Amino acid sequence: MGCGGTADKNPAGNNGDSAKPAETKSGDSVSLTLRHINVRDTAKNTLALLEKVVKKTEAEVPGATFKLDGVEDTVNRDVKLKAEMAAGKPPQIFNLFGGADTQNYAKAGHLLPLNDILKELGLEDKFFELREFTVDGKIYGLPEAGFVEGFYYNTKLFADAGITSAPKTWDEFTKALEALKAKNITPIALGGGSGDGWAINMLANSLFVATAGPEAQEGFAKGTTKWTDPAVLDGFKRLKDLKDKGYIDPNVLGLKYSEGQAKFYTGQAAMLFDGSWATSAILDKDKSTVKDNVGYFRFPNIGGKGDNLINGGWSNGYGFSSHLNDAEKKAVKAFIKNFYTLEIQGEALGRDNRVPSMKxxxxxxxxxxxxxxxGEAQASAKAAFPAFDALVQPKVKVTLEQSVQELLGGQLTPEKLVEKMQKVQDEANAGKLEHHHHHH
Known part of the structure; x- marks a missing residue:
């Protein structure tokens, strides 16, 4: 959906030298380049964890040294790694996105298949979701952390409105919305104006998957399901209903995403539907006035095909070069064993509130x-489903961002919205528009 401001897009001051593939100097010594993206101040904990793992791995593999090469995420993804892959000379270990990037590099033959290594290390069933890193049954990357989406809520405002527990069903949810509104409390904070239609789509996505099931969105680009299917339409009708009844901030289209978020963490609204990347802002000791009275709940069950699911994904982590010699491969295996542990994942969760990628x-x-x-909301979910924009063409994604703004602004009915979406989807599926995966 959006990166929700997890990262500012300023390239780090790196020297721009391409990492040279390591050569084995003597019989034993081996040097590996490890390309990471932990270059901002906000990533210092993540970098410290990586350094700790590298130190441990160097101690375990005599003669191995790792050169850490930190590059800002978009520069690594769109410039450096692209060029290195085109030349067939990626670093031994590198930050990698699932989806289209992984598919392209795997097809070009530059990614190391990990199935045997995972089996050997006993890690084959330890990850929540490796789908975005899997091509034709082979696993080519391992996610470092993930995200989930759900409702943050202000426990004090809930208590003021006489709501004693987090709603689990749509019925309980609408009763809570009604009780909050009766107390003149804005029920749901949301900033989805100008370029931030994607913020509305977080909520829209969970709504139409709740009513139509995840199969619906899996089928849009394949042509096996349609935006005009009654259950999908039902999701958009409910979105319009939330706005018409005054449950969503009436100024939704006048606010940026970050302003909607701020309304929640300054105590001016009872709920915020957002990705787990919002946690740090909500707990910010300088900005947030709600940090001591905030809870979280999963999207309520509607009684549809999407009950007990959570929107989440695990789409960024590490990939490994397919051009490793035996000494390099041994060091890479030790790195995987030391980096992908419950202890390291637990530290990332504790220090940075990062959603684990391992069970x-x-x-x-x-x-x-x-x-x-x-963590409990994630663990209690039956399964996770990806955001719709990982499954459809970019033009389809952009069209929905515009369309939900028009829906909430009263210029488009739910019926007209789904018709418009299906028309664009048909064009995209007919190959008039290029297919490509969008990342979180």
Whole structure:
């Protein structure tokens, strides 16, 4: 959906030298380049964890040294890695996105298939979701962390309105919305104006998957399901209803995403539907006035095909060169063994509120209650589904962003919206528009 401001897009001051593939100097010594994206101040904890793992791995593999090469994420993704892959000379270990990037590099033959290594290390069933890194049954990358989307709520405002527990069903949810509105409390904060239609689509996406099931969105680009299917339409009718009844901030189209978010963490609205990347802002000791009274709940069950699911994904992590010699491969295997552990995942969760990519990560004692609540919501879900924009063509994504703004602004009915979406989807499927995966 959006990166929700997790990252500012300023390239880091790196020297721009391409990492040279390591050569094995003597019988034993081997040098590996490790390309990472932990270059901002906000990523210092993540970098410290990586350094810790590298130190441990160097101690375990005599003669191995890792050269850490930090590059800003978009520069790595769109410039450096692209060029290195085109030349067939990627670094031994590198930050990698799932989806289209992984598919392209795997087809070009530059990614190391990991199935055997995962089996050997006993990691084959330890990840929540490797689908975005899987091409034709082979796994080519391992996600570092993930995200989930759900409702943050202000426990104090809920109590003021007489709501004693987080809603689990649509019925309980609408009762809560009604009770909040009766107290003149804005029920749902949302900023989806100008370029931020994607923020409305987080909510829209969970709505139409709740009513139509994840199969619906899996089928749009394949042509097996349609935006005009009654269950999908039902989701958009409910979105319009939330706005018409005054449950969504009436100024939704006048606010930017970040302004909608701020309305929640300054106590001016009872709920915020957002991605888990919003946690740090909500717990910010300088900005947030709600940090001591905030909870979290999963999208309520509607009684449709999407009950008990959560929108989430695991789409960024590490890939490995397919051009490794035996000494390099041994060092890479040790790195995977040391980096992908419940302990390291637990530290990332505790320090940075990052959603684990591996199952069974115990929530550390020092983790905020909010982080625990998000972990429980994720763990109690039957499964996760990806955001719709990972499954459709870019033109389709952009059209929905515009269309939901028109829906909430009263210029488009739900019926007209789905007709318009299906027309664009048909054009895209007919190959008039290029297919490509969008990343989180």
């Amino acid at each position: 069974g990560v115990p929530t550390p004692a020092e983790a905020a209650p909010l982080t625990k609540a998000i």
